[in-house]
Amino acid sequence: MMKNPFPRRGGMLALLACLLFAPFMAMAVDDPSEMLPDPAQEQRAEAIGAQLRCLVCQNESIEDSSADLARDLRHVVREHVAKGESNRQIMAWMVSRYGNFIRLRPPLTIGTLLLWIMPLLALGIGIGVAWWTFRRPRAPTPAPLTDEERRRLSDLTETRRE
Secondary structure, three states: OOOOOOOOOOHHHHHHHHHHHHHHHOOOOHHHOOOOOOOHHHHHHHHHOEEEHHHHHOOOOOOOOOOOOHHHHHHHHHHHHOOOOOHHHHHHHHHHHHHHHHHHHOOOOOOHHHHHHHHHHHHHHHHHHHHHHOOOOOOOOOOOOOHHHHHHHHHHHHHHHH
């Protein structure tokens, strides 16, 4: 019989918690040498990195991602912070290099506004077309045949059969 490696119930719960929450507790800065020596600069670099999208993961910031490109971008941000550039200058440099896609929250422009409005516009157009199609008057149904028309029709069909 195998011995229980977790003799207490608390040990099993701790292991379960570690397994469930380990992905969320991992820090993106893989190597402490990546961090800036000045805590204020490091905090600024982290704040800037939290606004930048990882181009590999696309739904994570470069601070949360462990991709190689995210690590390189964190390094670039920290270099710019160490040079004394402002947050706005660093963001402008990143946007000029990678486009607005690098921002997790791109600025509101005509393009982004259209991107958000297009589904509503398409839905409105679809509803309008459906309404117009069903509201359009249909061709009137022909009046039923009179007795004389029925007699004439039967005469014509009988003569063709002969």
